[in-house]
Amino acid sequence: MKMSCRLRDRKEWDVRASTLARNTFNPIRDIIETLKIKPNPDIPYIALSVGDPTAFGNLQPSENIIDTICEMARLNDSRSYGPTIGHWEARQAVAEYSAHQGPVTADDVILCSGCSHAIDITLSVIADAGQNVLIPRPGYLIHKTLGEGLGIVIKYYDLLPDEDWQIDLVSLESQIDENTAAIIVNNPSNPCGSVYTKKHLKDIIEVALRNRVPIIADEIYEHFVFSKHEFTSLSSLSKDVPVITCSGVTKRFLIPGWRMGWIIIHDRNNILGKEVRKGLFSMSTRILGPNTLLQRALPRILKETPQSFFDDTMRFIENQAHLAYQELQKSPALRPIMPQGSMYMVVEIKMSLFPKFENELQFISQLCNEQSVLCIPGECFNYPNYIRLVLTVPEDILREACHRITKFCDEHMMKEKLKIPDNDIVSIVNGKSSEVSSKQQMLKNIS
Ligand SMILES: Cc1ncc(COP(=O)(O)O)c(C=O)c1O
Incomplete structure (x- = not known):
């Protein structure tokens, strides 16, 4: 009235x-x-x-990807809505593809519209307005854009240019306070191109563990490393710290415009609990799920793209x-x-x-x-x-x-x-x- x-x-x-x-x-x-x-x-x-x-x-996707997409486009259910977290077959394929991250099942995977959407969902679930999230400096500022939109305070930890852009662990720990909801680690990095060693990743996890802060691992460049370097997924080294990994097919498969990414929840000691998991699933309902043509093609894209x-x-x-x-x-x-x-x-x-x-x-x-x-x-x-x-x-x-x-x-x-x-x-x-x-x-x- x-x-x-x-x-x-x-x-x-x-x-x-x-x-x-x-x-x-x-x-x-x-x-x-x-x-x-x-x-x-x-x-x-x-x-x-x-x-x-x-x-x-000059860089084209592998032929098998184009062929699969053309084939799948003819199927009716590649045009229908799917479950908002993604079709089971596609999530299962992501779980198998991501076995290097540690034990992953289809239930740990949420498909998203690109890695930025994965980060958006994750930030909106892990932090409330007024809490803070730590991001690297220098760093790709999509994390800042998404976080600040939600009213999350963005704090920076330094990377060391003369030490292959490793994280300054003292700077990282000094930024953590009682309002810190998560640390974002971007490895391999945009813009630095750094690829962290196992030892360095373990040191980062140690800081997170000591301070009881979960990690969001932005690994959109996973496996995107030069010949003398080895990529290790942060979650594969974490026993106790919950890690939410955000990735996708954007860069490695050379199909950024097709917008297919995902969240993988690594919560071995059930620290995030049901609430965070449920929150991630709930937030995925906001856009009624990502592109179903890509979802239908995903199992074959992930399995059949040749190493060459x-x-x-x-x-x-x-x-x-x-x-x-x-x-x-x-x-x-x-x-x-x-x-x-x-x-x-x-x-x-x-x-x-x-x-x-x-x-x-x-x-x-x-x-x-x-x-x-x-x-x-x-x-x-x-x-x-x-x-x-x-x-x-x-x-x-x-x-x-x-x-x-x-x-x-x-x-x-x-x-x-x-x-x-x-x-x-x-x-x-x-x-x-x-x-x-x-x-x-x-x-x-x-x-
Ligand atoms: C570090 C990093 N994270 C996330 C993204 C966003 O990826 P997507 O295009 O899959 O949303 C990018 C894109 O350049 C990036 O460099």
């Missing part, structure tokens, strides 16, 4: 966005938009910014990483950090050599305006003075992009700051001087 009076009293329109919508903010979109970039129209534009391995068309397909993809990305590393190292103004997996490389910009740029955002927009190469600024990962490159672009394009980046650095850096003659810089830039190593050593000390 009261309500209807209020409604009748409305004289003006006053339609507002919800608090959730107002609190939801994707920093990558926002920062890139504020850069106001205008690529040089005289040079072909190269986007090293898009974390989509299919963007340039994964090997070829990883060999390509690893070669690209070496190429970018060698090319970018030629500039004394850049410090590329060699990744161990995933599909990105982080590069430090020695900003003190570019006093005319206030920060790496200005560096990046000027780079794009002059050289038509767009990279993602470190700011988008909460890590200024660094940039991220995507390695999945075709080889000739990556080479050309690196060449343009080093050329840009050479044209804009203050060579007087290096205190060595200009032609020496050039010889270092070209990587030809016999004195390169000692001088490069000196240059590395410039931050």
Whole structure:
């Protein structure tokens, strides 16, 4: 009754966005938009910014995936609604595929619309507004976007660039307080490309155990590692700490747009209990389940995709990483950090050599305006003075992009700051001087 009076009293329109919508903010979109970039129209534009391995068309999914999808599209029940947590056959296939994570049954699996949806559901169940969740710095900020939308406080723990981006365990533990609902660990990492050793993962679990905090393992890049590195799933090492793993077919199977991800609940000592499990299932009802065509195809995609397909993809990305590393190292103004997996490389910009740029955002927009190469600024990962490159672009394009980046650095850096003659810089830039190593050593000390 009261309500209807209020409604009748409305004289003006006053339609507002919800608090959730107002609190939801994707920093990558926002920062890139504020850069106001205008690529040089005289040079072909190269986007090293898009974390989509299919963007340039050079990396194609395995033939069996296309064939299976075409076949399944003819079945009526690939078009029908399914159970909101996903069809049993698809969940069973994910459980078998994920056996490296520890004991998993179909009952532990919830299918989602991509890994970001898996993270969204998990965060919304594990934390209330006002509680906090710890995420890595630098890190992929989808965790922040999703968490802050829900009113969850995001706190950061540091990664160590000079120790293969391992987690600074002291920083991690110092961030935990009585309101900490979960720690998010992203391994292999976007943007760093780090792949954690078993020992490091055990140390992380130890911190979580000591403080009784569950872990959300974002493993969307699982198995996406270079030849000398081994991927270990965090949950496989945890006896006591509950781990909720979020993953999917997005990156490894090169089908990001088909939106198939999942949550796997590892709760060996029944710490999460029925309530959290039930909460995860309840939250899956909000979108009536993910794409059923993909669900129907999933068992065959997971079982029949040949190892040679994964090997070829990883060999390509690893070669690209070496190429970018060698090319970018030629500039004394850049410090590329060699990744161990995933599909990105982080590069430090020695900003003190570019006093005319206030920060790496200005560096990046000027780079794009002059050289038509767009990279993602470190700011988008909460890590200024660094940039991220995507390695999945075709080889000739990556080479050309690196060449343009080093050329840009050479044209804009203050060579007087290096205190060595200009032609020496050039010889270092070209990587030809016999004195390169000692001088490069000196240059590395410039931050
Ligand atoms: C670390 C990380 N987590 C989650 C996602 C989202 O994955 P999806 O496209 O499956 O939602 C990405 C995408 O780039 C990512 O890099």
